[in-house]
Amino acid sequence: MTALSDAAIRVRSALESRGLETPMKGNNLTLDDKQARITGLMTEMMDVLGLDLEDDSLAETPQRIAKMYVREIFSGLDYSYFPKITMIDNKMKVDEMVQVRDISLTSTCEHHFVTIDGSATVAYIPRSKVIGLSKINRIVQFFARRPQVQERLTQQVLVALQTLLESDDVAVSISATHYCVKARGVMDATSSTTTTSLGGIFKSRAETRHEFLSGVVR
Ligand SMILES: Nc1nc2c(ncn2[C@@H]2O[C@H](COP(=O)(O)OP(=O)(O)OP(=O)(O)O)[C@@H](O)[C@H]2O)c(=O)[nH]1
Numbered sequence: 001m002t003a004l005s006d007a008a009i010r011v012r013s014a015l016e017s018r019g020l021e022t023p024m025k026g027n028n029l030t031l032d033d034k035q036a037r038i039t040g041l042m043t044e045m046m047d048v049l050g051l052d053l054e055d056d057s058l059a060e061t062p063q064r065i066a067k068m069y070v071r072e073i074f075s076g077l078d079y080s081y082f083p084k085i086t087m088i089d090n091k092m093k094v095d096e097m098v099q100v101r102d103i104s105l106t107s108t109c110e111h112h113f114v115t116i117d118g119s120a121t122v123a124y125i126p127r128s129k130v131i132g133l134s135k136i137n138r139i140v141q142f143f144a145r146r147p148q149v150q151e152r153l154t155q156q157v158l159v160a161l162q163t164l165l166e167s168d169d170v171a172v173s174i175s176a177t178h179y180c181v182k183a184r185g186v187m188d189a190t191s192s193t194t195t196t197s198l199g200g201i202f203k204s205r206a207e208t209r210h211e212f213l214s215g216v217v218r
Pocket residue numbers: 109110111148149150151178180181184185186
């Protein structure tokens with residue numbers, strides 16, 4: 001078992017204490033154990049669907065799906081995948097908003113296990129520390145790689161950044177298309193969903209909120 005980073009431990013405990021952690025019961029299975037179990041279960045599911053697992057195109061699908069779930073699209077359930085975080089002291093005394101727009105995001109709807117396809121905009125006001133820019137994208141991707149509801153994903157990114165930056169002054173907005181809405185069920189091909197979580201000065205000060213939201217709605 002890989003030892004978790006200090007950043008991962010602090011973020012997980014901040015989410016747990018706010019009731020924002022993804023509902024997880026946990027178990028003692030290693031990533032390899034999980035992959036093996038899911039391979040067996042996918043084999044059974046495809047068998048129930050009546051698919052021919054001896055067909056050369058289908059034969060490896062259970063293994064492929066198991067690897068994709070455990071190591072790729074649900075890897076964010078395991079804090080050993082939490083990104084390495086680089087923080088630097090705010091020696092340059094930046095006190096204006098830093099905003100990262102159009103962060104690519106694909107996640108998976110936890111109700112249907114189909115794709116959520118969207119983008120995130122994240123902003124913060126530097127206080128004592130400045131975070132490496134790419135780390136913002138990586139934190140978004142880490143939490144996106146879980147079965148999700150968009151509202152919780154937005155809050156998890158907010159709290160993770162607040163914890164790491166040791167400041168409440170963070171804002172997150174996510175706009176996404178849910179394929180459970182687009183490709184099945186109600187079959188709406190054009191609607192999208194925007195969720196926003198504002199902390200600190202982004203919530204309390206109208207000008208800061210407007211500055212952030214005007215960067216989101218373009
Ligand atoms: N709030 C929220 N709802 C979501 C999200 N992703 C999917 N859903 C919704 O979860 C709901 C699940 O509703 P159910 O009635 O149990 O499922 P269903 O019978 O497949 O519903 P339909 O999608 O309407 O066919 C649906 O309304 C989805 O649109 C999300 O990120 N946030």
